[in-house]
Amino acid sequence: MAKTSERSQRGGHAGVSIEDVAAAAGVSTATVSRAVRGLPRVSAATREKILKIAGDLGYVASSSASGLATGRTRTVGVLAPYVDRWFFFKAIEGVDRELHANGYNLSLFNLGGQSGSRERLFSKTMVYKQIDALLVLCMSLTPEEVEDLQRIDIPLVVVGGPVEACPSIGINDFAASVEATEHLLKLGHRRIALLHGQDDSDLNFAVPRLRVDGFMKAMKDAGCTLPPEWDVFGNFTVSSGQAGFDELWSKPGPKPTALFCASDEMAIGAMLQARRRGVRVPEELSVIGIDNHEFSEAMGLTTIAQSPLEQGQLGTRMLLEELAGTSGSVRSVTAGHHLIVRETTAPPAADPPAA
Amino acid sequence: MAKTSERSQRGGHAGVSIEDVAAAAGVSTATVSRAVRGLPRVSAATREKILKIAGDLGYVASSSASGLATGRTRTVGVLAPYVDRWFFFKAIEGVDRELHANGYNLSLFNLGGQSGSRERLFSKTMVYKQIDALLVLCMSLTPEEVEDLQRIDIPLVVVGGPVEACPSIGINDFAASVEATEHLLKLGHRRIALLHGQDDSDLNFAVPRLRVDGFMKAMKDAGCTLPPEWDVFGNFTVSSGQAGFDELWSKPGPKPTALFCASDEMAIGAMLQARRRGVRVPEELSVIGIDNHEFSEAMGLTTIAQSPLEQGQLGTRMLLEELAGTSGSVRSVTAGHHLIVRETTAPPAADPPAA
């Protein structure tokens, strides 16, 4: 008590504790605790008085103290391989929105595409005993990592693609690719090139593969084949899309009439480069992507839209429900996607040179 | 002790406390604490033994407990008005990198451009007693907010622009705009339009104004004037850049030969729309932006480059030094910027119609 008032005197209200409030209100700390947390068993009158005093004093409970007492930090971790890529920052926005709306904090762990940083997650201290739940953004987890996570035993969900043995939220990437490819096919294209997404980092993931599989499936069903020279690789970035286009056009032989890109960012890079090289889109080359990136509308890019923001929100909501006690809330769900036809796809030019 | 072993037995190693380690190693908790934190006054032998046992047991200190004991959370807050805009996610990446490299956590507070959310920051609980320092990303703070922050008395720095009474890091936006404008002027342009950045939200900030001021200054010094109809507004988004171009071109009267945009995102929108409307860039219209957004290189956009990532890193480093005890570490510093000439600026077409 002596100590308390001492501190109050010198420190201004920069450290008011529950005891200060209790003393000022002439009640016990237990009552203050109940009052400020809106728990029952406090008379309306006392609660009001306590709340007023707490407000005047600028009291805020110490998260460390209540965390220690309750065993919960009220923060959920978000593990992201990147933070500067569309899917990721959009998802983060969704997660943040849901979290803060519910009085939770968001602790961000960004791997920044660096292999080495990978260890950070499980380097004990980082994730363990610091968060109540973990949301993983579109990256693969090794079996050991999954096992570690399960041992830690906190709710976990991955957003953006499937991970073995983990509940996840994401679109059906295979179906999305099939639809995109079929759009091209229906337009009359037969000579379709593929700008393959492939992760350059160690954060490999199923999504790139699924997108390619869907493309292949649709092609096969339509009786089309993909010449090896029309199968180029990118790493989901704009510049890799540019490089992909150049690679395609620098090869001798006939050119495709359409290009399927495993992501909008690559599609944008490709069409920008096409434009620069004097290849007209869509007259000479139709281009389609997947994602509906922020810039896609402005670019007039035909694509398959998905909403990482909503996926992030949904994943967070499930985590929160689980934490609220509804076990079984976290489960895998398939998010929606839909084709948006814009200006970069059109029927192939009449009578293209034979393949 | 009875309790401890009970828990160890049933819970697996999902809750090993410092006592468990101490017991297993036959030392006191104080020694374990010193050992795991790498503090001196522990013999090499004991330290080694303790570390091994801690590792085997999967011990990780509870952040709440040590937070309570030390008064520090080892977490720094990042307040961002947006997370889905280039400057912001790049800066966040820089902050994250620096923070995690030093064993600190990053707590993200995103206002998501919503006015209402604004209250979140100072709604007590959120920021107070939860973080050791705060890094604000490019948004204004009201005098009351600044005052609140000072009362809380944690290191604070803003990245991305000046804020009254707060140390901040950012480029000299005025000078950057002058340089961009002078680039246009040197090319021979006299008829230059302005795509003004103006915040649509309540998160007003000095940056948009500084960029306009710089433009005006350079124009004035060159003896050029800006006809009111060539002064259009945008809100820093691509679509507002598109709208801005349309507004410019829909007005009767002569057209400008160049367009100064207060940000790359708007510049990109404008040039995309120009292309769509059949106005050739740079032949008929030179376009310049500011930022050097990720897409700018691919778009061939001439711009003034800056590095939010480095600014975020620097700001974080200062905060960390301050926390490490070097008071005075946090101070305002001007970050660098430089002109990058690409393909969207060229001399005006010969003999343009008189204004």
Place this chain on the structure above:
DNA sequence: CTGAAAGCGCTAACAT
């Protein structure tokens, strides 16, 4: 409806 008291797990003097 309210209070007393026992921790939550760790750190930090202060001994030894």
Place this chain on the structure above:
DNA sequence: ATGTTAGCGCTTTCAG
């Protein structure tokens, strides 16, 4: 070099 002993500020039975 290591152990003892108080707390850090809050929550939570359990009494009253």
